[in-house]
Amino acid sequence: MLRVSDVTSFITCPRLAYFRIHHWVERATEYHAAREIYLSLRKGYGYEWAFERFSTLFPESEDVFRAAASKFRMSDELEGLQPVAWEVHFESERLGLRGVVDEVLEGDRFLVVMLTKNSEEFTFRERMRLAALCAISGMDGGYAYYAYDGKLMFYSASRRDRYNLLRLLEKLRRIEKGFLPERKESERCEFCEYRESCETKPSTFLSRFF
Numbered sequence: 073m074l075r076v077s078d079v080t081s082f083i084t085c086p087r088l089a090y091f092r093i094h095h096w097v098e099r100a101t102e103y104h105a106a107r108e109i110y111l112s113l114r115k116g117y118g119y120e121w122a123f124e125r126f127s128t129l130f131p132e133s134e135d136v137f138r139a140a141a142s143k144f145r146m147s148d149e150l151e152g153l154q155p156v157a158w159e160v161h162f163e164s165e166r167l168g169l170r171g172v173v174d175e176v177l178e179g180d181r182f183l184v185v186m187l188t189k190n191s192e193e194f195t196f197r198e199r200m201r202l203a204a205l206c207a208i209s210g211m212d213g214g215y216a217y218y219a220y221d222g223k224l225m226f227y228s229a230s231r232r233d234r235y236n237l238l239r240l241l242e243k244l245r246r247i248e249k250g251f252l253p254e255r256k257e258s259e260r261c262e263f264c265e266y267r268e269s270c271e272t273k274p275s276t277f278l279s280r281f282f
């Protein structure tokens with residue numbers, strides 16, 4: 073079954089989705105740390121508890137946690153949203169897709185933590201992540217909380233987003249079955265955790281038409 077994160081990986085780089093689906097490597101990121109901080113503060117615990125949880129999963133990554141903690145902001149706007157559950161997993165057999173929302177809120181809405189936002193619009197990548205969460209949770213909208221900017225934004229799934237999501241899932245399904253997309257060099261390649269494996273796997277003729 074695919075994960076919602078496979079959808080966003082695919083938008084970043086189709087090959088990245090291939091490697092994450094077939095050769096998953098877990099590594100600590102500021103996103104993981106910011107999410108733990110958010111959950112701990114919303115549940116009434118503090119930064120220490122957030123670090124306890126984070127370091128249990130990523131024992132050698134205190135510097136990552138410190139970096140996230142120094143940028144993290146909690147907005148007063150969140151006080152108007154009442155959580156009824158945290159870290160809720162959803163999956164859709166029909167779509168072959170699973171994922172997790174950070175909070176389920178009163179009023180049939182969800183909330184997920186993101187990091188930064190410097191515009192008033194959602195990017196395509198953000199819309200697809202949120203549309204995927206709507207599709208698996210059965211809710212028609214939810215919030216993104218940008219933890220480094222203290223910014224809350226509401227998303228409502230459009231028909232166009234739902235359609236684009238289905239198109240992405242079709243492509244991901246092929247990757248899941250073993251299809252390797254064409255390699256496209258980008259800025260991300262420089263710090264990609266799969267760079268070595270990626271460079272040794274040649275693109276095929278067919279992958280150009282993917």
Ligand code: SF4
Pocket residue numbers: 085086087088091255256257258260261262264265266267270271
């Ligand atoms: S090295 Fe570049 S092309 Fe290869 S998976 Fe990473 S980001 Fe994609």
